[in-house]
Amino acid sequence: EAQVTQNPRYLITVTGKKLTVTCSQNMNHEYMSWYRQDPGLGLRQIYYSMNVEVTDKGDVPEGYKVSRKEKRNFPLILESPSPNQTSLYFCASSFVRGMSNYGYTFGSGTRLTVV
């Protein structure tokens, strides 16, 4: 089954304790992205990647890191989480083929709480 797999689905952590949210897709998509969703703000992009070893900042990158060492994986790293990073996080991927763009396929989301 074609899908984007995020883990964990729920995570409660303490301020300052490094964590990684994993994301993997099995569709050979070039493009992957991380979003955070907060009430009243919609989805805001954190980082995206056009392909292996190519990453760039989105609208709200502060406090986050990413890496793209393999095409299928795009982990999100919080080196020192803070309570304002409590949010619902989504990983997404898509093809990008010339001028023909597609909608994203989303993971199931990770509910992160930082206390």
Place this chain on the structure above:
Amino acid sequence: AQTVTQSQPEMSVQEAETVTLSCTYDTSESNYYLFWYKQPPSRQMILVIRQEAYKQQNATENRFSVNFQKAAKSFSLKISDSQLGDTAMYFCAFRAGGSQGNLIFGKGTKLSVKP
């Protein structure tokens, strides 16, 4: 920079009736794609419908259809014969054509379908 505006934070509709969700966007791009995503209480992001800007014909997917007004930069979603399972957050999204286009979301409309 592109922006997407959903002016209706919440809406409700009676089961079996028709409802229209509004979306406007701002861009200087000539080639782009527009999407409606549904997020039910399970929080999964589900692609409902997709419209290419170069196509004049409005997209339709079963009970879901769009009214795409390119000159007015308007992209509304019509849901016919509303069902209880249509209760969800609905997000309008924009993506510029070409390989650099990120998916930009509106803040969402919460739709409640009442029995």
